[in-house]
Amino acid sequence: MDPSTRLLMLTHRFPFPPTSGDRIRSYNLLRFLASQYRVSLACTADEPVSDQQLSHVREMCEQVHVCPVGGVSRKARAATAFARGKSLTEGMFHTPDLHKRVRDWHQRDPFDFVVVFCSSMYPYVDHPDFRVTPTIVDLVDVDSEKWTQMSVESVVGKRLVYAVEAKRVRALERRIAEQASSIVLVSDSEAELFRQVVAPAASVHGISNGVDTEYFCPGDQSTPAKEAGSTSVALRLVFTGVLSYPPNVEGISWFCEHVFPGIREQFPVELEIVGRSPNARVQSLAAIDGVTVVGEVPDVRPHLHHADVAISPLKLARGIQNKVLEAMACELPVVVTTRSAEGIDAISGQHLLVADNVAQWQAAIAELARQPNRRAVIGKSARQLVVSDYSWPARLSKFLDLIPDPPAAKSLSSPS
Structure with missing residues (x-):
């Protein structure tokens, strides 16, 4: 660990407050990495971000850039991407402004490595400028398999769309497997599934979620538990x-x-x-x-x-x-x-x-x-x-094993 090492983190949603599964993981990953490195955060946001929320995240980061992607334009981008043979997911989180900001940051002061959260954000660094920059992609889940499941188990009208989305997300996952330094998934079983259905030879690691056990702790236990049905208490x-x-x-x-x-x-x-x-x-x-x-x-x-x-x-x-x-x-x-x-x-x-x-x-x-x-x-x-x-520090410390030490990162980031 070197506190001078510069890290670019990309997330598909603004990570604070951590009120849903993806935000909980991305927020705790951001907080953990920011305690070790100089982090720049670039993200899209499909909901309004308040000044207070932005201020909280900026306290952890060297620089932050948020691009709104909600509303009707989001659906239009998804439809355009779909018509061009890409996944709906890629289109929903695509914005030229974020592409430009990420490249400008990197050209001005190259990052030592990149952490991409979710496959939909990988296109932002699928660019010649980042070809020699070590990149870790946290896919969280094998999304293509989720879409495949949904294509089988959903109502008839949605099955074809879901099946096409599964195929296109799978193609994106394979591209990531070919180019990324390491891929992270949320469990060993999910990592094994990725090897089986996406890329057998990929560098894949299972790093599970944690929980804040000081925040989530037992409540008042002063009322004794009762057998259901023995009283009127349900x-x-x-x-x-x-x-x-x-x-x-x-x-x-x-x-x-x-x-x-x-x-x-x-x-x-x-x-x-x-x-x-x-x-x-x-x-x-x-x-x-x-x-x-x-x-x-x-x-x-x-x-x-x-x-x-x-x-x-x-x-x-x-x-x-x-x-x-x-x-x-x-x-x-x-x-x-x-x-x-x-x-x-x-x-x-x-x-x-x-x-x-x-x-x-x-x-x-x-x-x-x-x-x-x-x-x-x-x-x-x-x-x-x-x-x-399952504490967050214990779980996320495994990320440090995937990050190159600063000298290696610096040499890789330099033009040959």
């Missing part, structure tokens, strides 16, 4: 996540429509659905008895502290789920699908419970409802695992 379930994100929408809708009614026939139970941007389908779930769609909140922790059990019934999940780690850090027992548990080295029955079909879900929640002591034991084991293995 078992309280909570689901958190961005409520316009298709895997979240599909997962929580499936749970509410197929799992939840059968649970309510056995004992009193309530469900809070918490998160930003609930779409019409999610909002309609509030019509189901016992379901409350809370929507966006300034702080999700009170809702985690109020709950008895957290759930993550995702079937299309890719990579590690921040919401699962956050609930575990709050000492909540969590019931998850196999997909939602991916990337977390947890043992079902000890740190969480895994369920994939309706019967398994109903049995797992009934077990936790009727055994408050078991809820407490699993919750404590969950937090112990997160504290010991």
